[in-house]
Structure formats: C-alpha cells, structure tokens
Amino acid sequence: MSVSALIVAIDGPAASGKSTVAKRIAKELGIVFVSSGGMYRAFTWLTLEKGISPADTDAVIALLGETEFKGGEEEGLGTFAVNGRFLTREELSAADVNSNVSVIATIPEVRARLVAEQRAYAEKTGLVMEGRDIGSVVFPDTPYKFYIDASPEVREQRRRAEGITDSIAARDKTDSSRKASPLVVPEDAIVVDSSELSVEEVVERVIAEIGVRSGRPS
Ligand code: CDP
Numbered sequence: 001m002s003v004s005a006l007i008v009a010i011d012g013p014a015a016s017g018k019s020t021v022a023k024r025i026a027k028e029l030g031i032v033f034v035s036s037g038g039m040y041r042a043f044t045w046l047t048l049e050k051g052i053s054p055a056d057t058d059a060v061i062a063l064l065g066e067t068e069f070k071g072g073e074e075e076g077l078g079t080f081a082v083n084g085r086f087l088t089r090e091e092l093s094a095a096d097v098n099s100n101v102s103v104i105a106t107i108p109e110v111r112a113r114l115v116a117e118q119r120a121y122a123e124k125t126g127l128v129m130e131g132r133d134i135g136s137v138v139f140p141d142t143p144y145k146f147y148i149d150a151s152p153e154v155r156e157q158r159r160r161a162e163g164i165t166d167s168i169a170a171r172d173k174t175d176s177s178r179k180a181s182p183l184v185v186p187e188d189a190i191v192v193d194s195s196e197l198s199v200e201e202v203v204e205r206v207i208a209e210i211g212v213r214s215g216r217p218s
Contacts (some may be wrong), residue, residue, distance in 0.1 A: 005126035006031055008210065009041045009135035012148035013175070013183060014168045015155035017202065018130045018193045021148060025127040026076060029210075030209045034121055036131030036138070037101075041092040042082045044101040054103040061109050069117050074172075078121060078129075078193035105132075111180050118215050132175055135186035141162065144208055144214045145189035154195045178189030 008025060012018040018037055040201055044054065046067065053058045061127050072079040079086060079188035091097070104110055109131075118138045129138065135145035139206075152169065159166045175183040185191060190209050 004016070005122060006144070007122055007139050007142040007185070008128040008144040008146070009139050009142055009188070009189075009204075010128060010130040010146045010148060011132055011134050011136070011183065011186065012130075014166065014171050016148045016150045018148040019201065019208065020199055021194070021202045022128045022130040023077075023145050024065075025206055026200065026208060027146065028203070029126070030076075031126035031128060032076055032078050032121070034101050034118070034127050034129040035135060036114070036118050036129055038078075038081050038092055039069070039099050039117060039152075040105045041097050042080055042087050043069075043110060043114070044104045045087055045091055045094070046082050047104060048096055048100065054100045057107055060104065060107060064110060064113060071112070071121050073125065078127070080117075081207075093164055098164070098166045099170075102171045102178075106174065106178040106180060108180040109164045123201055132180040132183040135189050136184055137181045138187075143188070144187045144210050146209070147185045147189045147191045148202065149151065149191060149193045150195045151193075154204065 006029065008021045010018050043064070047054055047060055047063060050063060052063055054060060067122045068083055069083045072081070100131065115138050118129060121129070131138070135142070135147070152172070155168055159168060192202055192205055
C-alpha cells in the first residue's frame with residue numbers, strides 16, 4: 001500500500017528567496033528539493049541551443065515532441081536531464097535563458113508536459129517543490145502551500161547581488177498575465193513576505209506552519 005508522501009508547495013515571484021528557503025526546508029524535513037523553474041529553464045536552454053525562436057510556438061512544440069526528460073535525485077536535490085544532458089547552474093541562469101524562459105513557459109503544451117514530470121517526482125518521494133503554479137495546479141491537494149513574496153526593489157537588489165543579469169519586472173509581468181496557469185497566490189496558501197526577514201526566519205515560519213497544518217505542534 002502506498003502511503004502518501006509529504007508534499008510542500010512553495011510559489012512566488014522571481015528572486016523572492018523561495019528557492020533558498022525551499023532547499024533549507026527540504027533538508028530539515030529530510031525530503032527532496034525540486035526546482036520546477038529549473039525544468040522550464042532546461043527546456044528553454046535546449047530551444048535556444050537548437051536555434052529555435054521561443055516565439056515560434058509550432059517549432060517549440062515540435063521540439064517538445066522529440067525531447068526526452070528524465071527526473072532523478074542526487075543527495076536530496078532533484079535533478080533533471082534533457083535528452084540525457086544535465087545542465088550546469090551557469091547554463092540554467094544564462095542571460096538568454098533568463099530573458100526567454102517566461103515566453104516558453106506561456107505555452108500550454110510545454111506546461112502540460114512539465115507538470116506531468118513534476119507529479120512523477122512525487123510518486124517516488126516526499127518533496128519540497130518551488131515554482132509559480134505548484135500549489136495552484138501541480139499539487140492542489142496538498143495542505144502545505146506557501147507563497148513567498150518580497151518587494152520588487154528587494155528582489156531586483158537580490159539578483160544584482162548575485163551578479164546575474166535578469167529581467168525580473170518583465171518576467172513578473174509575463175508570469176502573472178499569461179493565460180495558462182498564471183502566477184497566483186493559491187487560495188489556501190500561507191503568504192510570507194520575506195522583504196524584511198532573514199532566510200532563517202522564513203524557514204522557521206514555514207516549518208512551524210507545516211507543524212500546525214499537520215496537527216503536530218512543532
Ligand atoms: O529563480 P526564479 O524565481 O527567478 O525563476 P525560476 O523559478 O527558475 O523560474 C524561471 C521561469 O520559469 C519563471 O519566470 C516562469 O516563467 C517559469 N516557471 C513557470 O512558469 N512555472 C513554474 N512552476 C516554474 C517556473
């Protein structure tokens with residue numbers, strides 16, 4: 001008999017600190033961390049590598065049909081290969097991937113395929129997954145939903161401090177206004193504004209709320 005595993009959904013806009021927080025929470029809970037954005041980034045990288053324009057939806061969908069994805073796990077971190085290739089952190093956060101990923105992520109066929117891959121992870125293990133539609137679309141039934149926010153100024157500053165060229169405002173706009181699974185605050189999510197909080201404080205707050213929602217005092 002399969003026992004349903006713990007699934008923690010963490011959503012929020014770019015550079016809200018959600019991936020740092022999600023990674024820490026996964027470690028504390030002893031479950032796997034998965035960045036769903038990494039999957040959209042990997043497929044965007046492949047599209048650009050093949051010389052396909054992200055605006056050419058038909059060509060992107062044709063490429064999707066020829067692409068093999070493989071999700072795995074290594075030391076608590078979710079891994080994801082496209083056509084057998086694991087991408088480096090640098091490749092996934094390259095400037096041209098940053099500026100094109102939100103366009104690729106508006107394509108419903110791409111979303112449907114990657115959502116299926118995301119759900120497949122949870123068949124094997126408990127996990128913390130972060131993204132834009134994890135609580136609203138990918139795992140709507142989990143009670144553990146969080147939305148990590150921060151002011152646009154703080155988010156721009158965080159990206160600059162990482163030395164990464166990123167079009168945060170443009171991505172925010174595309175992510176929130178797209179038709180297919182836009183970035184929303186899931187109805188039953190706990191919203192944490194991280195603008196004035198340390199990573200430690202956000203992690204503590206989330207872990208405490210997981211305890212409350214599971215009926216266990218933490
Ligand atoms: O780390 P950051 O928040 O900047 O971005 P990310 O999580 O790596 O996601 C990159 C982009 O992928 C987002 O701006 C979205 O356009 C898209 N994405 C999505 O549409 N749905 C998800 N569940 C995750 C990411």
